[in-house]
Amino acid sequence: MKEYRTINKIAGPLVFVEKTEPIGYQELVNIVLFDGTMKRGQVLDTSDDLVVVQIFETTTGIGKDSGVRFTGETIKMPVGRDMLGRILSGGGKPIDGGPEIVPEKRLDITGAAINPYARSNPSDFIQTGISTIDGTNTLVRGQKLPIFSGAGLPHNNIALQIARQAKVPGSTEGFAVVFAAMGITKEEANAFMQDFERTGALERAVVFLNLADDPAVERIITPRLALTTAEYLAFELGMHVLVILTDMTNYCEALRQIGAAREEVPGRRGYPGYMYTDLACLYERAGIIKGLKGSVTQIPILTMPGDDITHPIPDLTGYITEGQIVVNRDLHRKGIYPPINVLPSLSRLMNLGIGKGHTREDHKKVSDQMYAGYAEGNDLRGLVAIVGKDALSERDRMFLEFADLFENRFVRQGYDEDRTIEDTLNLGWELLSTLPVEQLVRIDRELIQKYHPKFRTGAKKE
């Protein structure tokens, strides 16, 4: 392989190389320092006279005297069955002291788009044991459902609880977990690793760690390595894979940093204009393919800067993912775990995975009715603060109480409390029965007759 010593400019994570032979766009590049260490990068722009390379590690030590080797191929990831149980760096190198991965295949990490015609609709209900997810924002196998959180909130615990408890009722196959950390602290990473070890999940996990003190630019490839691995496990080995990506906010910061180094015209709040497309190329790597056995379910985690859901990172994410679980600071302050605010939360695939044949026939309407009740009660709290409880009508007072009950009974549960879907729905009915029956306008009569505690004739699982 030819080695060039024609670097003429280094700016941020970018290295500019002159007078090369024709170099392919997105080609993998190795930069060799004077002491023999190698750094990897990727071609961002290639032309007759100049090639721009983005380096995945720090550019420390790179100088005009460094050698540049173009590998002639795009970035590939060695994948194999024996990756399960392994811990890799954010760049894909083993860091657990174990042997190199024996590759069964080398796959392009960009990942081609799944042909929409080849997709199959996700519809297998995943029971996470968390009522605010199962009952009102149901997750299904093959969905991409992010957790929108804020700094210092217990999103990691929620993700771990999901990873630990997730099961498809009636199916014996568990989930393999692909975990990709991007810029999280060592302490956070340890919490994940310890929980994986405690529960034995590590054996069926592949872990990629790019920590806070690892190079920021490496974060650009970490999720791609993780998703390439997940696709391999799912679509070639037939496993059901749960991918946890945390923290996507750090990923987006790295994207912004590269955009700035390239002197691009920035989009909203300084993030690149192509961030939507870039994120879509990650998040869309989830789903089920017709005729294949496995699935990729994604739970990306992001911390909303300033708890602002309109910030470009949660905003663009919400526009791509199939809903969002929103973790809320007020609930957290009230001491409620998991502090999930159902109002801005959503699962777009819920309707495919609930109801007769999936969970229970009353699921959708119970959920809608609880939403309506909680939203109304929650609004009234503002009013009470101004006019006092006494100025409320009888009806209003009932909704106000419903909102409190909802938070304390339905939302609140233990870190190890694993509720079945029946428990969750029955709990929902119990809370709804505190409201006058005629206020339950979202639910048809027949369901009320069958499931309402007052009339219940036998609420059995379908």
Place this chain on the structure above:
Amino acid sequence: MEVKNEKTKDKKQGVLKRIAGPVVTAVNLDAHMYDVVKVGREALMGEVIKIQGDNVIIQVYEDTSGIKPGEPVENTGLSLAVELGPGLLTSIYDGIQRPLAVLVEKMGNFIERGVTAPGLSHTKKWKFVPLVKAGDKVEAGAIIGEVQETNIVHRVMIPPTAKPGVIKVIKSGEYTVDEIICTLEDGREFPMIQRWPVRVPRPVKEKMNPTIPLITGQRILDGLFPIAKGGTAAIPGPFGSGKTVTQQQLAKWSDAEIVVYIGCGERGNEMTEVLTEFPHLEDPKTGKPLMERTVLIANTSNMPVAAREASVYTGITIAEYFRDMGYDVSLMADSTSRWAEAMREISSRLEEMPGEEGYPAYLAARLSEFYERAGLVKTLNGARGSVSVIGAVSPPGGDFSEPVTQNTLRIVKVFWALDAKLSQRRHFPAINWLNSYSLYLDSLQDWYDKEVSPDWNQIRSWAMGVLQKEAELQEIVQLVGSDALPETEQLTIEIARMIREIFLQQNAYDAVDTFCDMKKQYDMMKAIRLYSDLAYAAQVAGVSPAQIITIKAKNDLPQIKFIKDYKPELAKIEKQMDAEFNALRSAA
């Protein structure tokens, strides 16, 4: 000879100079704007979007990874066009009309590059039935025959740019789209297939003013903010507020004859959902599977952005083609913001001077050119046809003041304003009744008078008045609580709640409620009106609101939504309501 050959080749065959993402630069290429070119050794499809000195700038419809400077570029000399003819219906295409089903066959489950596939099958035979005979004079747009494509009849036309002529031979029988089925006296020959450049509107004889609503079966749309057949509407809203569900409801239930649904830069699973669901749903009018009247275009968010830019043009050209046959077509584009962003991404790679929020300065022009292709028209053959266009808009942070929303609202006649506050409490469709509007109300008034009821327009204004009043009262309630309101106004609040919860709220996932015809809409609103009249009369007679609110019959009203043959039940409720009020009045 050889020298000459070499020379022409030299002119047509350019060389790549620079590759940076979906935009590449070629030199030595003899090209015109919007020519389709083949880029690199793998002959990836691209389109010329800028010519600057020696440099020809090309947007490439496929991933450009691994492509190197020095690779060849070849100009086809054609512009980006779609194939039009039998075989469009039930298809699902990417943004440049490659059939996704064929791509799965050719390259498996993932979309790899370098594979071409024509929009129509060129081997399938269709039964062509002529409608003209030798000696007939035909002009551009004339219908010369039919093919039973699905349950829809595909009308085969003389291309819109052809000069008039006289039929010499017209065939009948089974033909592929390429075989000649018609020859004119002057020797011109026509197959069933037409090719039309997507960026050019297909000509019509005349544009007319729309007077008939596109009935969608969605109460808040048909009842309060209707769109006309041939009209334009925008649905802006933050994520999760209901853009896609509304668009899909329109694709399912609107009384268009043909539906073109464009998933532009959105989710893969949403297109799969349409693909799996539509074949099993019936058109409420014809009872035939909905898929048979539908053409899908899916260029999802992770598919190449240049093809996303092209997808809306591909879609609207197909829509116009069916319009030219005399059909009412409705087109949904979800989301036009992703299209605008594709323009922005390409524009920024061209290093064009950015306008507002980085969008190119021609954003407004492109948007209005697109919506201008909607309309109720007299086609070249004198028939009436229409294209209604409904565009979803995805404003960043849900803020409607951004350029795509604002520029769209300047053009479209109907605004369905989605509201996160409503969707968060699961009030669906989450269309804000105070901010939304339809500028077609006046021109549709006659239709509602005749087809629904002479008092519909009046009832509609009454309902809007109550909702408006409620909004004002709510402001007071926020300050003093509802108990402090005068009695009549407490009633207004109650009636407004009924309009919202009974009429406006509509569950897309309920088997019955998902579609509500105009008759039922009218009956439901009439029932609320009846309650209102009785309540105010009772109040005048001295009955207190606290008592009025105890009327039991009205609690059954919401159930009407879920009942298919609702009439007996509704009559019962109305009768009971009357009786209860009578009792109250006589007690007072």
